[in-house]
Amino acid sequence: MRFCVLASGSSGNALWAEAGGSAIVVDNGLSLSEFRRRAGLRGLSMDRVRAILLTHEHTDHLSGVGTLSRACRAPVYSSPLTLAAARARAESGAFDGRDVSPGESWSVGPFKVLPVPGSHDSAEHLHYVISSETAALGVATDLGVVTEKVMEAFQGLDAAVLEFNHDTAMLMTGRYPVFLKRRLRGPKGHLSNDEGAEFLAGINHPGLKYAVLGHLSRNNNLPELALEAARAAVEGGPGSPEILVASHDTPTPFLEI
Numbered sequence: 001m002r003f004c005v006l007a008s009g010s011s012g013n014a015l016w017a018e019a020g021g022s023a024i025v026v027d028n029g030l031s032l033s034e035f036r037r038r039a040g041l042r043g044l045s046m047d048r049v050r051a052i053l054l055t056h057e058h059t060d061h062l063s064g065v066g067t068l069s070r071a072c073r074a075p076v077y078s079s080p081l082t083l084a085a086a087r088a089r090a091e092s093g094a095f096d097g098r099d100v101s102p103g104e105s106w107s108v109g110p111f112k113v114l115p116v117p118g119s120h121d122s123a124e125h126l127h128y129v130i131s132s133e134t135a136a137l138g139v140a141t142d143l144g145v146v147t148e149k150v151m152e153a154f155q156g157l158d159a160a161v162l163e164f165n166h167d168t169a170m171l172m173t174g175r176y177p178v179f180l181k182r183r184l185r186g187p188k189g190h191l192s193n194d195e196g197a198e199f200l201a202g203i204n205h206p207g208l209k210y211a212v213l214g215h216l217s218r219n220n221n222l223p224e225l226a227l228e229a230a231r232a233a234v235e236g237g238p239g240s241p242e243i244l245v246a247s248h249d250t251p252t253p254f255l256e257i
């Protein structure tokens with residue numbers, strides 16, 4: 001399997017994973033033209049998309065899901081409440097939605113997908129573990145806390161995309177209003193660098209090849225701070241994954257697992 005984070009953060013999220021000529025996309029907060037442009041940069045072929053997994057109905061994850069689904073004729077999988085919330089917002093128009101239940105895995109082409117319930121201020125949040133015959137990738141951004149269920153589901157991965165949203169000191173001394181600071185730090189908000197680092201330390205093992213730090217805040221974080229926290233978290237640990245930061249604007253390299 002190989003994967004690429006096309007966009008990560010509050011201005012839009014999209015991840016591409018492919019194996020055996022089939023691809024899965026997780027979320028799309030990009031316009032179709034921007035999605036195509038970024039996919040083109042990495043030589044991705046749109047006709048490979050078999051499924052779109054939606055984590056939750058926030059704009060930065062949802063806005064381009066319908067257009068992508070229609071363009072690729074690929075169904076959108078998510079929890080029933082997320083699909084209902086997404087439809088109620090009508091943000092991305094009509095799409096072919098398929099209900100999935102947390103904890104119940106299903107197969108799409110060469111992939112097995114496990115949806116894992118998450119803690120975020122959305123209708124019925126899901127993180128995903130995407131497995132091929134030979135590798136497993138976990139994707140978890142937009143979470144206020146790492147629950148035991150998430151920690152358990154993310155054991156033994158070959159690669160993980162984990163949220164490193166904010167540096168707590170930058171957030172607290174920054175200009176955001178108090179209610180927003182509370183929301184971001186709360187149990188249904190976003191993980192700080194320290195919390196992301198703890199998450200990474202908890203899933204680190206000798207087979208973990210890549211850790212991609214995602215959903216960094218433009219205002220309350222710096223890639224160097226996230227990297228520093230992540231590197232400290234794996235130092236002396238059982239595995240030594242390559243650590244990368246996913247950006248708002250540029251796709252990551254294609255990572256092979």
Ligand SMILES: [Zn+2]
Binds near residue numbers: 058061215
């Ligand atoms: Zn988000």
Ligand SMILES: [Zn+2]
Binds near residue numbers: 056058120142
């Ligand atoms: Zn969100």
